[in-house]
Amino acid sequence: MDFEEAADAVYAAPAADFIATRNELAKQLKAAGDPLGSTRLKALRKPTVAAWIANLVARTLPDELDDLLALGxxxxxxxxxxxxxxxxxxxxxxxxxxxxxxxxAARLAGDAGQKLSPDVGQKLRETLDAALVDPAAGDAVREGRLSSALRHVGFGVVDENGEPSNVTPLTDDRRQAAQDRRAARQAEEAAEEQGATEQEEREQQEREEREQAAKAEAKRAFEDAVAAAQDAEAKVEELDKQLDDARDALSEAQALVHQLGTDLDEARRTAREAQKHSREARKHYNRL
Known part of the structure; x- marks a missing residue:
């Protein structure tokens, strides 16, 4: 482990463990034959709460932080x-x-067991804003080794004590990488928007097709109903005609029955009169 790795590990440690972690790693550097690195590590200042959370953001959300710096x-x-x-x-x-x-940042701090007070939240926001406004401050924040929160004032960037902050410029490579990521995200959002538009158009077309199919089906059902009604009307007319014919036939039959009854009565009377004349003729014959 060299000094840079040790420094990163120290500032990545929980705030309460900063001193113990720093001293332990300083001993390791010295034992590894790097007394200068050990001395430099011992000189590192414990971060304030706002600075510790800003370092946490730099380690956990590097892309989002670079987007902020690119916006600057x-x-x-x-x-x-x-x-x-x-x-x-x-x-x-x-x-x-x-x-x-x-x-x-508030969520990350809470997950790490660190409460974010309004004062700390304000200092954190000022630090992030200073990173946006000043490229050197942005680089310092992005490095993740702040010991104090930053604030941009009219003449530059100061720490929490109002003292000028020693920060270094933002590199062109990271600036370009952030711009590339933003362009890629914008292209992705545009593609998603285009996809959503195309999906909406497809759904609209499908709705129209379903409506057309429903209309065609309704038209077929209507035409079938009309045809069935016409067939039923024709059947009714045919049955009405058959009923009229049957009624006419019944009327003629009834008239024939009546006439036959009359003729039968007349024939019976004629037969009775003939029988009467026959008896009288017999009697007359017998008297002769």
């Missing part, structure tokens, strides 16, 4: 170009990123 580049470019419209566009994004990182 855009602010400086717009300021150099006196582009007021662009600055107005970037300001809401600045507040959004700061709010997002501050919220995530």
């Amino acid at each position: 580049d855009e602010f400086r470019e717009a300021t150099a170009d006196l582009d007021g419209e662009r600055l107005r566009e970037l300001t809401p994004r600045r507040h959004q990123l700061l709010d997002q990182l501050a919220k995530e």
Whole structure:
């Protein structure tokens, strides 16, 4: 383990274990033949609560932090170009990123058992804002070895005691990497938006197709119902005709029955009269 690795391990340790971790690793460096590194490690200052949480953010959320630093580049470019419209566009994004990182920092601190008081929360937000405004402060925050929270004032960046902070510039490689990530994220969001639009269009087309199919089915059902009604009407007309014919036939049969009854009665009377004349003729014959 060299000094850089040891320093990272010291600032990554829980805040309550900073001194013990620093002293133990300093002993290891000295035992490994690096007395200078051991001395340098012993000189490292214990971070304040706000600084410790800022270091936690740098280790846990490096991409989100680099996005914040890249946004600072855009602010400086717009300021150099006196582009007021662009600055107005970037300001809401600045507040959004700061709010997002501050919220995530509070969650990370809670998970690590560290309560985030309003004062510490304000100092953390000032540190993140200083990282956005000043590229050197951004590099210091990104390194994850802060011992004090930072604050940007009119003439530069100061620590929690108001003393000028010794910070180094942000590297071009990390700035470009952050810009590349932001461009990739924007492309991904655009692709997702395009995909959502295409999905919505497909769903709309499917709805229209279902509606057309439903209309066609309803039309077929209507036509079938009309045809069935027409067949039923034709059947009714046919039955009505058959009923009328049957009624006519019944009427004729009834008339025939009546006529036959009348003729039968007349024939019976004629037969009775003939029998009467036959008896009288017999009697007359017998008397002769």
